[in-house]
Amino acid sequence: xxxxxxxxxxxxxxxxxxxxxxxxxxxxxxxxxxxxxxxxxxxxxxxxxxxxxxxxxxxxxxxxxxxxxxxxxxxxxxxxxxxxxxxxxxxxxxxxxxxxxxxxxxxxxxxxxxxxxx
Amino acid sequence: xxxxxxxxxxxxxxxxxxxxxxxxxxxxxxxxxxxxxxxxxxxxxxxxxxxxxxxxxxxxxxxxxxxxxxxxxxxxxxxxxxxxxxxxxxxxxxxxxxxxxxxxxxxxxx
Numbered sequence: 001x002x003x004x005x006x007x008x009x010x011x012x013x014x015x016x017x018x019x020x021x022x023x024x025x026x027x028x029x030x031x032x033x034x035x036x037x038x039x040x041x042x043x044x045x046x047x048x049x050x051x052x053x054x055x056x057x058x059x060x061x062x063x064x065x066x067x068x069x070x071x072x073x074x075x076x077x078x079x080x081x082x083x084x085x086x087x088x089x090x091x092x093x094x095x096x097x098x099x100x101x102x103x104x105x106x107x108x109x110x111x112x113x114x115x116x117x118x
Numbered sequence: 119x120x121x122x123x124x125x126x127x128x129x130x131x132x133x134x135x136x137x138x139x140x141x142x143x144x145x146x147x148x149x150x151x152x153x154x155x156x157x158x159x160x161x162x163x164x165x166x167x168x169x170x171x172x173x174x175x176x177x178x179x180x181x182x183x184x185x186x187x188x189x190x191x192x193x194x195x196x197x198x199x200x201x202x203x204x205x206x207x208x209x210x211x212x213x214x215x216x217x218x219x220x221x222x223x224x225x226x227x228x
Contacts, residue, residue: 004160006160034216041223042220042221043206043219043220044161044218046216049215091158093160093161095160105148105149105166105216106149106151106163106166107163107208109153109160109161109163110160111159112158112159112160
């Protein structure tokens with residue numbers, strides 16, 4: 001149980017285009033999902049907290065208009081990187097908390113999406 | 119600032135050796151999680167510890183939660199090359215936002 005999927009796993013795009021990444025909880029409901037960015041050989045950097053039915057909460061330094069987050073259902077959150085530039089190239093990982101589990105702090109991670117902007 | 123300090127940051131050992139990774143904080147956590155991440159993949163949950171003083175075993179991995187719930191350790195017995203990866207501890211100090219340690223990069227040589 002507690003499986004999270006991400007799509008696509010890899011994406012290459014031209015500078016100036018927008019890219020949408022989907023994060024789905026496959027076998028549980030997730031009122032809260034998280035989006036992280038990870039640079040090579042570093043730990044996870046939280047970008048934003050996505051709450052179902054409400055606006056996402058962004059971490060300091062993360063541009064809301066650049067990284068659009070939508071959490072329209074209990075099993076799906078999307079991250080759209082708008083007008084992508086080469087410096088947005090990174091490994092993006094989502095995670096979800098199981099709303100019904102006793103230990104709600106535990107996060108379950110997706111497999112990640114590698115974005116390369118040319 | 120609430121931090122989870124992980125040590126060591128990097129560890130390179132021979133197959134068969136034992137090792138311990140530490141995760142320390144000045145904050146109290148209701149629970150701590152340990153994850154392992156391999157290159158190009160998302161972190162995979164290994165264990166969640168909840169009770170102070172709790173010890174959990176997962177095959178050759180032993181996890182301990184400190185009595186005061188401020189620290190945790192991961193001990194690997196007879197490490198194998200398949201144990202190679204980035205080990206992350208994580209916890210929520212009550213603010214509904216999980217914080218992560220910087221990670222311990224383990225390399226086990228055959």
